[in-house]
Amino acid sequence: xxxxxxxxxxxxxxxxxxxxxxxxxxxxxxxxxxxxxxxxxxxxxxxxxxxxxxxxxxxxxxxxxxxxxxxxxxxxxxxxxxxxxxxxxxxxxxxxxxxxxxxxxxxxxxxxxxxxxxxxxxxxxxxxxxxxxxxxxxxxxxxxxxxxxxxxxxxxxxxxxxxxxxxxxxxxxxxxxxxxxxxxxxxxxxxxxxxxxxxxxxxxxxxxxxxxxxxxxxxxxxxxxxxxxxxxxxxxxxxxxxxxxxxxxxxxxxxxxxxxxxxxxxxxxxxxxxxxxxxxxxxxxxxxxxxxxxxxxxxxxxxxxxxxxxxxxxxxxxxxxxxxxxxxxxxxxxxxxxxxxxx
Numbered sequence: 001x002x003x004x005x006x007x008x009x010x011x012x013x014x015x016x017x018x019x020x021x022x023x024x025x026x027x028x029x030x031x032x033x034x035x036x037x038x039x040x041x042x043x044x045x046x047x048x049x050x051x052x053x054x055x056x057x058x059x060x061x062x063x064x065x066x067x068x069x070x071x072x073x074x075x076x077x078x079x080x081x082x083x084x085x086x087x088x089x090x091x092x093x094x095x096x097x098x099x100x101x102x103x104x105x106x107x108x109x110x111x112x113x114x115x116x117x118x119x120x121x122x123x124x125x126x127x128x129x130x131x132x133x134x135x136x137x138x139x140x141x142x143x144x145x146x147x148x149x150x151x152x153x154x155x156x157x158x159x160x161x162x163x164x165x166x167x168x169x170x171x172x173x174x175x176x177x178x179x180x181x182x183x184x185x186x187x188x189x190x191x192x193x194x195x196x197x198x199x200x201x202x203x204x205x206x207x208x209x210x211x212x213x214x215x216x217x218x219x220x221x222x223x224x225x226x227x228x229x230x231x232x233x234x235x236x237x238x239x240x241x242x243x244x245x246x247x248x249x250x251x252x253x254x255x256x257x258x259x260x261x262x263x264x265x266x267x268x269x270x271x272x273x274x275x276x277x278x279x280x281x282x283x284x285x286x287x288x289x290x291x292x293x294x295x296x297x298x299x300x301x302x303x304x305x306x307x308x309x310x311x312x313x314x315x316x317x318x319x320x321x322x323x324x325x326x327x328x329x330x331x332x333x334x335x336x337x338x339x340x341x342x343x
Contacts, residue, residue: 001129001170003304005279007311009266012111012124013041019101019126020046026056028100028140028154032065032093032281033112036073043113044073051081058154060140060147062095063088065112085147087293092176095292096281097124098140104128106136108172108297109279110268116235123202123267123311125279125297127170132297135172139295142178169301175282176293184282185289187298189215191272195224200312202229202269205240206247207285207337217254226256229312231264232320242336245327258322261315268296269312276300277308 006012020027036044051057063086077084087094099107109124141157175184192215230244248258270278280296282288
């Protein structure tokens with residue numbers, strides 16, 4: 001199994017465009033935010049050119065996250081031969097970020113395709129591995145079908161034999177698609193329960209549900225070092241900043257260590273005992289563990305885990321260590337937490 005990590009939006013875009021440009025058979029892209037405004041990274045032209053050249057190109061977008069993509073651009077893509085579908089529900093979001101090229105390489109992680117995300121840190125992983133690809137294709141086909149896709153070439157992935165991924169060194173996980181509503185939660189709970197030495201969490205929005213709060217507290221009581229990294233300032237402004245700081249301050253009192261990244265960091269990462277890692281699309285908030293469709297990859301391949309650990313050490317070095325003096329709770333913080341949980 002071959003892999004590569006990308007630690008910024010732009011480095012991931014470069015890798016994704018390179019893979020798409022080399023496609024000879026198919027390009028399957030699922031994206032929460034796709035706006036077509038990534039200066040210097042012309043996804044629209046590359047996807048259109050590939051479709052005109054006879055490559056099967058399917059683009060599945062969340063209707064809310066990609067609302068800025070104009071109907072004219074969508075029609076241009078369709079005229080070029082790109083099949084464009086939208087995931088459109090009142091409360092559910094297609095929050096996944098997946099690219100599969102030629103049924104041989106998959107990109108997974110937190111990277112959106114929009115100019116607003118260009119300066120951000122993030123984490124995307126490129127993997128070539130038969131078992132992981134098989135599960136990724138099956139999952140893509142389920143989303144394709146749910147969004148109204150009817151082409152047999154994609155639906156045929158559903159008929160393939162489901163691989164036993166836990167025998168692999170990396171396995172695909174999903175949530176909110178095809179009746180799988182607990183896949184990612186189960187992996188989080190299982191691995192946090194097993195933690196003996198350390199847990200590292202990276203998330204842009206730290207708003208854990210009660211079960212995650214309980215598992216982390218139990219780990220701290222066992223003597224496990226819990227480290228949590230959030231941005232010093234998020235893209236969601238003052239309210240999300242207050243919630244992040246409130247939660248970090250709470251866990252700091254329990255014995256966890258908080259890190260505030262100086263730049264906006266959109267990565268979603270879990271690292272257990274320097275033994276098991278996870279990179280995905282889901283934030284540590286009620287939406288990602290509730291209504292959203294999410295996807296990611298867990299892995300225990302030693303060299304891959306070591307590379308992830310090195311990335312996290314660099315990020316921690318570049319961050320500010322959270323101290324209690326940085327946040328003073330106010331009465332309205334509880335109202336913010338309650339309102340955020342509801343809405």
